Amino acid sequence: MKGFISKDLHPSWVLLLLIVYMAGGYFVAMFAVGLLADWIFGVSLFQLADVATNPASHPQGPGVMLMLQGVLQFFAFIVAPLFLLLSLNYKPADYLNWKVRPSWLLVLISAALIVLIMPANSIIINWNANLDFPNFMSGFEQWARQQEDQLAELTKLITRFETVPQLLVGLLVFAAIPAVGEELVFRGIAQRQIYRWSGNMHVAIWITGIIFGAIHVQFFGFFPRAILGALFGYLYFWSGRMSVPIVAHFVNNGFTVFMLYLQQTRTIDADIESTEPMPLYSIALSVLISAAIIYFLYQGFARLPLRKQSVAEAEEIEDRT
DSSP, X not given: OOOOSOTTSOHHHHHHHHHHHHHHHHHHHHHHHHXXXXXXXXXXXXXXXXXHHOGGGSTTHHHHHHHHHHHHHIIIIIIHHHHHHHHTTOOHHHHHOOBOOOOHHHHHHHHHHHHHXXXXXXXXXXXXXXXXXXXXXXXHHHHHHHHHHHHHHHHHHHOOOOSHHHHHHHHIIIIIHHHHHHIIIIIIIIIHHHHHHHOOHHHHHHHHHHHHHHXXXXXXXXXXXXXXXXXXXXXXXXXXXXXXXXXXXXXXXXXXXHHHHHHHTTSSOOOTTOOOOOOHXXXXXXXXXXXXXXXXXXXXXHTOOBOSTTHHHHHHHHHHO
């Protein structure tokens, strides 16, 4: 596909186009879901809205909502941003990757970091989950908690992983597709364009992290998600490779899915949804190990040379970071 939009378009217009393309992906996804729901579950297009509104009341509700989640993420978060890059006359592989491929050791350590930092992050999770608002914001707090409870009920309904096939579907829908799609949208395009706009790597990373936390519409989990998004952002800018935050994101989501599977099959006895902080010794150890790993990754990724493709653009990124 030959691009029909100038690469020199102002970042604000690129971000606006990203929203437009994602909206188009959403409508395509809804059409695809309408066809697939009828074919797989016997739910017609006219019944789909009722099932989506109250999936617990329909025997095929959980399956339809699980499929809706996967298809919607695929078209809106993967197909749409890739189509945008092609429209801008970019080769996605060149645009998204300006350094040579890192060793698998660095990629695996990046993934391990996401698990090892979880005890430290449990403090922020606990603080955010129990955040109290002043009296004048009581209306917002009530609305936010209601949204949180509704989403928790839906999540509980569609996250049933009691068999290996269910686990594999769960890893696809809740780990693989979101890892690829959300990193393409937030780190690959939004963060890069905000960086073009601001000229400051840290501003781009944290603004994108905040948007990443907000878009999940779970205020009482907003801050840990925003911090996690920022961590993905630093891994991307340091490594210059889209695969690094994708793998890290997959491990973050996949770890939760796998732990739910172990819990639901009674392999382990743990409350995966708990917001309580982990023991103090594990938090302290997590902070020390995570800080050491982050420094090691920063040094390791800094030694990666630029790719020969798109050298001028890559050098500009390197100069500013």
